[in-house]
Amino acid sequence: MKFILLVLLLSLTAFSHDDHDWRTDYEAYLSVSSEPMVFPKTLGRSKKRIDLNEFKKNLVTLSKIERGSTANLDITRSFLSEEYKKIGFEVSLQPFGSGTNFIAEKKGTSSPEKILILSSHIDSVGNKGANDNGTGTIGVLAVSQELAKNNYPYTIRVLGFDREEKGLVGSDAYVATIKNKAQIIGNINFEMMGFHRKNDGGFHVIDCERPFLLGTPSEKLSLEIKNSISKLGLPLKVVKACTNRSDHASFWRAKIPAIVISENFFGGDADPCYHSKCDIVDERLNYSYMESIMEAVLDATEALLQN
């Protein structure tokens, strides 16, 4: 009996998260979208735009160090600065009380005051965080590398949030600096997207159906991603879930439209290495799955940057 209790206690501990984890099971509600699964039609290499080799290379680099200490996060920010400068983005830092957010920007050509934000948290929980949130952070970079090749009417702003794992501290600090909220088209926040045991194309585009927000509803952002999936014939399907546990929630609190993209965490694809030492770059990361997600976001982002 004691043994059973111990096992029960251990498994409860394993699945209980502190206040700062964004994927708390009781918060999520699940229902597989009624939209039929879209299978790839003629999406040949020629139509794919994300450079997967570059993505892998940068993910390996980012995942070399634990991103918890200020010193290691400084290295991370330097690495990101170099990469974004290479593609012509203007780079800056936003220090706040306990950390520093990374910012990179490409100005819009005709209406630069309108801004679309792509974000990810750059910190980890004392591990290498290859999936959480290396895949999100390098995913934003991969999309930006493609966006850098064209000009768009609106501004693209990339944000790498510090101290997400400590309670969305960095994104809260950033949102507090936004003077004109109406100029923000929205925030597309990338979370871990590399684990895909079910291999059925399921992933999350989480908007929590927030129609009460001022201005553009968050669903407009989700809708663009769904449009891009069907337009490109990507092998993805949106699995519904709702959670406040990532940096998008700081935007919601400020009534700014936001969504979070992630692997089908609540629907059976939760990474077994989540917040563990084994969250390294290895064969459990599914690159073609991540490629499809990035292609969808890239296409949707382009639509949002001009209409």
Ligand SMILES: [Zn+2]
């Ligand atoms: Zn995360």
